[in-house]
Each structure stands twice: as C-alpha cells, then as structure tokens.
C-alpha cells in the first residue's frame with residue numbers, strides 16, 4: 454500500500470515536471486518507466502475486462518466498438534469530457550440485449566426523463582447502463598459479459614442515438 458502511494462506521488466510529480474518545461478527531461482523519463490509497469494499489472498488481471506469510453510459536446514463517443522471475452526467481468530467507465538450542461542448535452546451508455554430494436558428503445562427512452570431516460574418496466578431489455586452524466590462526470594459500471602455475440606450500445610439522451618451508438622462485441 455505504501456509503495457503504491459509512492460508510485461502515484463512520483464507519477465504526479467513527473468507529470469508536473471514534464472508540463473513545466475524541458476529542463477528535467479531525464480527525471481521525468483525515468484518516472485514514466487515505473488508508471489508503465491504499474492498500469493500493466495493492474496489491467497491484465499485474468500477474467501476482468503476494464504474498458505473506458507468517452508463522450509463529448511459533439512454528441513459523440515470516442516469509440517465505435519467495445520470488445521470483451523465471454524465470461525469476463527466487465528468494468529466499464531464512461532467519462533463525459535464535455536462542458537455543456539447536463540440538461541442540454543447529458544450522456545449515458547446503455548447496452549441492449551440482442552433482439553431489442555435500438556431505435557424503438559431510444560425513442561421510448563427519450564420520453565422517460567424522470568426515469569433517467571430508461572424505459573420503466575423494460576429493465577429486461579438492457580444488459581447494463583450508466584446514469585445520465587453531466588460535464589466532467591464519470592461513472593463505472595460492473596456486470597458480467599453476456600454470451601458471445603454482437604450487442605448494441607447507445608446514449609438514450611433525446612436525439613443522441615443517431616450519432617451515439619456502437620457495437621459491444623463479446624468474443
């Protein structure tokens with residue numbers, strides 16, 4: 454635990470140094486080596502798929518596909534990088550079960566503001582979803598990957614699904 458704290462601290466210092474200018478190049482370079490090792494050990498744990506997707510004010514995700522393995526525990530984080538108010542440009546990620554019509558679900562969800570833009574009574578159509586996130590907010594959801602196949606994900610904020618959708622692929 455103590456070692457971990459030290460690594461984080463040196464990481465932060467390294468970051469500040471590298472932002473400060475080019476004088477301390479040698480020092481920040483050696484810090485980066487440590488950082489890489491830490492990242493590898495924390496994300497390659499067997500059976501856990503850690504994924505991060507971002508949303509923005511252009512009504513877009515930064516990824517079109519998310520891929521995991523059947524049987525994985527999925528730890529999915531949505532980060533809303535936008536700055537516009539939640540009421541105007543909020544985002545979520547909603548992963549639908551197979552056979553659920555994306556457009557039809559999106560249109561029904563768009564009317565469900567009081568339910569976080571999810572359709573009440575149709576929880577069985579959804580594998581997992583985050584809440585609607587405002588600017589700078591993030592949320593991590595954890596769920597078991599469904600059986601192998603291609604599933605659809607979307608943002609259910611009104612009128613977003615046209616641009617904000619993609620494939621959640623389970624191999």
Ligand SMILES: [Cu+2]
Pocket residue numbers: 508512542543544545608609610613617
């Ligand atoms: Cu959205």
